[in-house]
Amino acid sequence: xxxxxxxxxxxxxxxxxxxxxxxxxxxxxxxxxxxxxxxxxxxxxxxxxxxxxxxxxxxxxxxxxxxxxxxxxxxxxxxxxxxxxxxxxxxxxxxxxxxxxxxxxxxxxxxxxxxxxxxxxxxxxxxxxxxxxxxxxxxxxxxxxxxxxxxxxxxxxxxxxxxxxxxxxxxxxxxxxxxxxxxxxxxxxxxxxxxxxxxxxxxxxxxxxxxxxxxxxxxxxxxxxxxxxxxxxxxxxxxxxxxxxxxxxxxxxxxxxxxxxxxxxxxxxxxxxxxxxxxxxxxxxxxxxxxxxxxxxxxxxxxxxxxxxxxxxxxxxxxxxxxxxxxxxxxxxxxxxxxxxxxxxxxxxxxxxxxxxxxxxxxxxxxxxxxxxxxxxxxxxxxxxxxxxxxxxxxxxxxxxxxxxxxxxxxxxxxxxxxxxxxxxxxxxxxxxxxxx
Amino acid sequence: xxxxxxxxxxxxxxxxxxxxxxxxxxxxxxxxxxxxxxxxxxxxxxxxxxxxxxxxxxxxxxxxxxxxxxxxxxxxxxxxxxxxxxxxxxxxxxxxxxxxxxxxxxxxxxxxxxxxxxxxxxxxxxxxxxxxxxxxxxxxxxxxxxxxxxxxxxxxxxxxxxxxxxxxxxxxxxxxxxxxxxxxxxxxxxxxxxxxxxxxxxxxxxxxxxxxxxxxxxxxxxxxxxxxxxxxxxxxxxxxxxxxxxxxxxxxxxxxxxxxxxxxxxxxxxxxxxxxxxxxxxxxxxxxxxxxxxxxxxxxxxxxxxxxxxxxxxxxxxxxxxxxxxxxxxxxxxxxxxxxxxxxxxxxxxxxxxxxxxxxxxxxxxxxxxxxxxxxxxxxxxxxxxxxxxxx
Numbered sequence: 001x002x003x004x005x006x007x008x009x010x011x012x013x014x015x016x017x018x019x020x021x022x023x024x025x026x027x028x029x030x031x032x033x034x035x036x037x038x039x040x041x042x043x044x045x046x047x048x049x050x051x052x053x054x055x056x057x058x059x060x061x062x063x064x065x066x067x068x069x070x071x072x073x074x075x076x077x078x079x080x081x082x083x084x085x086x087x088x089x090x091x092x093x094x095x096x097x098x099x100x101x102x103x104x105x106x107x108x109x110x111x112x113x114x115x116x117x118x119x120x121x122x123x124x125x126x127x128x129x130x131x132x133x134x135x136x137x138x139x140x141x142x143x144x145x146x147x148x149x150x151x152x153x154x155x156x157x158x159x160x161x162x163x164x165x166x167x168x169x170x171x172x173x174x175x176x177x178x179x180x181x182x183x184x185x186x187x188x189x190x191x192x193x194x195x196x197x198x199x200x201x202x203x204x205x206x207x208x209x210x211x212x213x214x215x216x217x218x219x220x221x222x223x224x225x226x227x228x229x230x231x232x233x234x235x236x237x238x239x240x241x242x243x244x245x246x247x248x249x250x251x252x253x254x255x256x257x258x259x260x261x262x263x264x265x266x267x268x269x270x271x272x273x274x275x276x277x278x279x280x281x282x283x284x285x286x287x288x289x290x291x292x293x294x295x296x297x298x299x300x301x302x303x304x305x306x307x308x309x310x311x312x313x314x315x316x317x318x319x320x321x322x323x324x325x326x327x328x329x330x331x332x333x334x335x336x337x338x339x340x341x342x343x344x345x346x347x348x349x350x351x352x353x354x355x356x357x358x359x360x361x362x363x364x365x366x367x368x369x370x371x372x373x374x375x376x377x378x379x380x381x382x383x384x385x386x387x388x389x390x391x392x393x394x395x396x397x398x399x400x401x402x403x404x405x406x407x408x409x410x411x412x413x414x415x416x417x418x419x420x421x422x423x424x425x426x427x428x429x430x431x432x433x434x435x436x437x
Numbered sequence: 438x439x440x441x442x443x444x445x446x447x448x449x450x451x452x453x454x455x456x457x458x459x460x461x462x463x464x465x466x467x468x469x470x471x472x473x474x475x476x477x478x479x480x481x482x483x484x485x486x487x488x489x490x491x492x493x494x495x496x497x498x499x500x501x502x503x504x505x506x507x508x509x510x511x512x513x514x515x516x517x518x519x520x521x522x523x524x525x526x527x528x529x530x531x532x533x534x535x536x537x538x539x540x541x542x543x544x545x546x547x548x549x550x551x552x553x554x555x556x557x558x559x560x561x562x563x564x565x566x567x568x569x570x571x572x573x574x575x576x577x578x579x580x581x582x583x584x585x586x587x588x589x590x591x592x593x594x595x596x597x598x599x600x601x602x603x604x605x606x607x608x609x610x611x612x613x614x615x616x617x618x619x620x621x622x623x624x625x626x627x628x629x630x631x632x633x634x635x636x637x638x639x640x641x642x643x644x645x646x647x648x649x650x651x652x653x654x655x656x657x658x659x660x661x662x663x664x665x666x667x668x669x670x671x672x673x674x675x676x677x678x679x680x681x682x683x684x685x686x687x688x689x690x691x692x693x694x695x696x697x698x699x700x701x702x703x704x705x706x707x708x709x710x711x712x713x714x715x716x717x718x719x720x721x722x723x724x725x726x727x728x729x730x731x732x733x734x735x736x737x738x739x740x741x742x743x744x745x746x747x748x749x750x751x752x753x754x755x756x757x758x759x760x761x762x763x764x765x766x767x768x769x770x771x772x773x774x775x776x777x778x779x780x781x782x783x784x785x786x787x788x789x790x791x792x793x794x795x796x797x798x799x800x801x802x803x804x805x806x807x808x809x810x811x812x813x814x815x816x817x818x819x820x821x822x823x824x825x826x827x828x829x
Binding site: 347 | 466468469470485518520521
């Protein structure tokens, strides 16, 4: 736990969320010589992006792009990072914001911990690794993942049996079993909400029977399977470790579907499915890969070409919404779909080894209940002004990335820069007013 | 081949819908409804293809398709439709539209499109039958037996004439449907050999009587709660009891007409009377569940009800109730004025029911059975050929 930050700290801006949007905003503000406090709920900054294998449409390694940003933020003299910290509320009065923070104990003194991992090696309690979407295991005390920032061990209090081994092996005596939560109130002039997204449940459509088969997986799980440093180091299906020979992507499995209350498009699924199918055809050259789609939304710069490349690579694109998925023998799955391509035989039941459901993007955090920031009808932060797309309903509070609505990494970074620029302009205007007064 | 497109088809069908804001135009043809349907397996044609026909105005193709009659409204498609286009409600509206179009008198269109039209047709028929009965009625004598109050011969005469007229009307309706279907099949190059027709008709009638596909619909629709209902509330059984009860009453009435002297006193255990009474009670059981669930409006196929959805079961219920009352009245020493009124009402309602058969939801007994036969006819020989081809 970082205990250096106190309620006396007066940063120019607080950035909520340490994913790619928050990192970009924080860096852009800090480079303008503004003091930034970056607050992250997880044990490491990096957000969803650091767990991805590659990014579209360039097929760049995601770690190779995200890690330098994380590192730059961590080493920036104008950026202070608080991990394991949640925002309990923001009180706004007279355009001044008080951010109430809850720092959760990590049971490791960050000043003493040197990230040597001796505790992790010594610990004999293992839990499913959240970073690997539960496919691998992680020790009860561990550095969150290989390239996590900060490189500090964090103790999982729910799994720990307090056997004392870690405290005994720690060369610096950093383990503190008696750490307590800390509450801070940080006063600031500007806030950027970059709280990101979650995916809705794999089980949101009961017709897909995801609870009855471990071979119906989340796209984030597939990202880990495809990552070179992933849980298995290769693509295997979860139920029996078989190398999948036939993989299906079911698009719009959690969005554009009014029957589950998510009527909007999640905007990234078409493109990441295409990307993942390309990566899969590299990892599993013999596999048949099919993408079941309603329509392909390849709208960004270079995206249409990316889609055409996938088609040329032999990825099967089948137009039709999958209505039902039934687990059948050998862990395989039967997909019921009406295709519009085969007029003589439109209704088909197709068998696949592994099915990836394109889950819908939903807000990762609901600020509307604990701040004055209003939500839009889709649940994401409302951005009422067309000419200031990063402004929320509260002056001085801005929003960037998927907190404002589904978008991909390219758009998120652009928006994060825009939010930082808007916040900086707001701060300078405010300072000028103070000087005039 | 030239196709005639009716650009107002969608709006016309909407007028038949239970839900006035039935928005089939929201459908973007993803095919979810067809793929999730427990009954579309053997054809792959509905609901999406029928919706598409309506969207692009393929009026003749829609009227020629037997697909709208193959749906039993389990509501699985509506529950899972990503666009909330409500395919199940659309199929119901399309059936109502088809009934209106097959009827050449125009009365069906009047009855199915609006509440006022429905009531007008009902009032019209009621007035005609009341007038006819009044002509030979003997009022003012409370102790007259029912069949002397209104002479039994006169009721029979009206009944025979009514059945003849309705029979002709139903014949033309079915002919309209079969002709469109046959023309379409031959245009598409399908051959319909007469040798397979008897088998197709047999399979359609047995399915209609035994509710085989209706049961399949109940059992396999995953999202709706049909499978969790107690057996005596399953939609297929409810429908079977209404239909079975009705057929028993029809049979009893027909046998009475053929073999029993009019107005001759018989004990309650007289076979035909017993059959009619049991049929009435069974029918009433089914109707009470139908009306209750329609009033609750919670689950498919009862979530959305148009006036015509209510009209037919209510008319049937009233007819059965007054009929059962008459069964009791004949055993009273003197029918009294109440008895006469109930008897009069029963005869008028029963005649209304028969007269409106080709016009209301009741018409499904004709068109669904014929459609099932047409479907079986079209598919029986083809499937044999396909399987031979695969083996070869």
